[in-house]
Amino acid sequence: MDFRCFPTLGLEVPEGGAVFTGQNAQGKTSVLEAVCVLVRLHSPRSSRMQTLARIGGSGGFGIAGEAWGMERRIDWRPRQATRHSVEGESRASQGGYLEDGGLLVWMGNDDLDLVRAGGESRRRYLDFMGSQVAADYRRSLARYRRALKAKNLLLKEGDRRRAEIASYEAILIPAAAVLRRVRAELSERLADAVADRQREIAGREELAGIRYEAAGGMEMGLALEQVREKEFRQRRSLVGPHRDELELTLNGLPAAAYASEGQQRTLALALKLAQGGVLRAQTGQEPVWLIDDVFGELDVSRRNALMRALPASAQKWITTTHLDWLEEAPELTGLARFAVEGGHICR
Ligand SMILES: Nc1ncnc2c1ncn2[C@@H]1O[C@H](COP(=O)(O)OP(=O)(O)OP(=O)(O)O)[C@@H](O)[C@H]1O
Incomplete structure (x- = not known):
C-alpha cells in the first residue's frame, strides 16, 4: 500500500457500499482517492502521483482490489513506468488497463468550484467523463497536453520557431477534434439531465442551462490561422480545447455571477448527478459513487434530495x-460503517 497516510490497508466493502466516519485528517478521503486511482488512474486531489506515495514509506505505492468482478493492481514507483495488471495479467499501456475499468463519479465539497471557479474545473469535469466513455479521449488528451506544452515553450521565443510550432500544431489539431467531438456530445446529453436534477433538488422551477463553447470555434486549424500572428505577439496559445468553456446558466443568467450560493450548490450537485446518469446511459453500466464529505455539509432539504x-x-x-445526519437517513442506514482513525480502519 504506502498510499497517503496508510502503510497497509485491507478492506472488504459490501455491494451496497459503505460509510466512512472519523474526525478530520484521519484518512477518509484517502480511501476514496485510492479507489479512484485504482479504477481510473486518476486522483481528484493531485495530478502528481508522487504526492500519493506515503511520506516516510518505500517511495512508491501499490493498490490492489477487486472491482466489477476483476482483480486489478497498480504499482507506482518514482522514475519507473507504472505497472498495471488485471486478473494477474500485465497491461502495458494506461489505455489498455482502463478499457475495461469501471465507471466512477466523484462528489466532493469543492464541487462548488464547478460553478464558481474558472473554466479549468469544468474542463476537468468533462475530461473525467470523456476519459470514461471514449477510449480515444484519454489518449488524445495526453497527446494534446504534451504538444501544447511544447508549442508554448517554442512560442516563448517569438516567431523564430515557426516550422517546429507547425509540427506541434499538426498533433494538436486532430487531438482537439477528438476532444471536442466527445465534449460536445456529452454536453448535449448533460443539458437535459442537469436541468431535471436542478429542478428536483431545488424543489421548484429553476432552469439550469449548460452550453459547450469551443474556444475559437470547433475547427482548430482555421482558428489557428486566424490568431497566428497574435499568438506570436502574445507568446502563448490562444485557441483550442484548453480554453473551451462549459457555460452554466440559471434562469438564463450566468450562474457564477447571478445565482445565489444555495442555487450554486444545487447546480454543483445537479452536475454530478447528471454525470452519473449520462455515464450510465452511455455505457449501460452503473457507476460507483465516491462521495467525500458532502452530506454533512448540506442543509436538510438538499441532503434529502441528494439521497433520493x-x-x-x-x-x-x-x-x-x-454522524448526526446519518441517523436520519433511512436510505443509508443499511450501509456498512467503518471508523477511520489515524490511518487505521475498523468496522
Ligand atoms: N503522501 C502522504 N503521506 C503521508 N500522509 C499523508 C500524505 N498525504 C496526506 N497525508 C496525510 O494523511 C492524513 C489523512 O488525510 P485525508 O485527507 O485522507 O483525511 P480525511 O479524514 O479525509 O480528512 P478531512 O475530513 O479533513 O477531509 C492527513 O493528516 C494528511 O496530512
Missing part, C-alpha cells in the same frame, strides 16, 4: 465527519 436522487442500486462510498 442517488440510484438505489448503485454502490456508494461515503465519508463524513458528522
Whole structure:
C-alpha cells in the first residue's frame, strides 16, 4: 500500500457500499482517492502521483482490489513506468488497463468550484467523463497536453520557431477534434439531465442551462490561422480545447455571477448527478459513487434530495465527519460503517 497516510490497508466493502466516519485528517478521503486511482488512474486531489506515495514509506505505492468482478493492481514507483495488471495479467499501456475499468463519479465539497471557479474545473469535469466513455479521449488528451506544452515553450521565443510550432500544431489539431467531438456530445446529453436534477433538488422551477463553447470555434486549424500572428505577439496559445468553456446558466443568467450560493450548490450537485446518469446511459453500466464529505455539509432539504436522487442500486462510498445526519437517513442506514482513525480502519 504506502498510499497517503496508510502503510497497509485491507478492506472488504459490501455491494451496497459503505460509510466512512472519523474526525478530520484521519484518512477518509484517502480511501476514496485510492479507489479512484485504482479504477481510473486518476486522483481528484493531485495530478502528481508522487504526492500519493506515503511520506516516510518505500517511495512508491501499490493498490490492489477487486472491482466489477476483476482483480486489478497498480504499482507506482518514482522514475519507473507504472505497472498495471488485471486478473494477474500485465497491461502495458494506461489505455489498455482502463478499457475495461469501471465507471466512477466523484462528489466532493469543492464541487462548488464547478460553478464558481474558472473554466479549468469544468474542463476537468468533462475530461473525467470523456476519459470514461471514449477510449480515444484519454489518449488524445495526453497527446494534446504534451504538444501544447511544447508549442508554448517554442512560442516563448517569438516567431523564430515557426516550422517546429507547425509540427506541434499538426498533433494538436486532430487531438482537439477528438476532444471536442466527445465534449460536445456529452454536453448535449448533460443539458437535459442537469436541468431535471436542478429542478428536483431545488424543489421548484429553476432552469439550469449548460452550453459547450469551443474556444475559437470547433475547427482548430482555421482558428489557428486566424490568431497566428497574435499568438506570436502574445507568446502563448490562444485557441483550442484548453480554453473551451462549459457555460452554466440559471434562469438564463450566468450562474457564477447571478445565482445565489444555495442555487450554486444545487447546480454543483445537479452536475454530478447528471454525470452519473449520462455515464450510465452511455455505457449501460452503473457507476460507483465516491462521495467525500458532502452530506454533512448540506442543509436538510438538499441532503434529502441528494439521497433520493442517488440510484438505489448503485454502490456508494461515503465519508463524513458528522454522524448526526446519518441517523436520519433511512436510505443509508443499511450501509456498512467503518471508523477511520489515524490511518487505521475498523468496522
Ligand atoms: N503522501 C502522504 N503521506 C503521508 N500522509 C499523508 C500524505 N498525504 C496526506 N497525508 C496525510 O494523511 C492524513 C489523512 O488525510 P485525508 O485527507 O485522507 O483525511 P480525511 O479524514 O479525509 O480528512 P478531512 O475530513 O479533513 O477531509 C492527513 O493528516 C494528511 O496530512
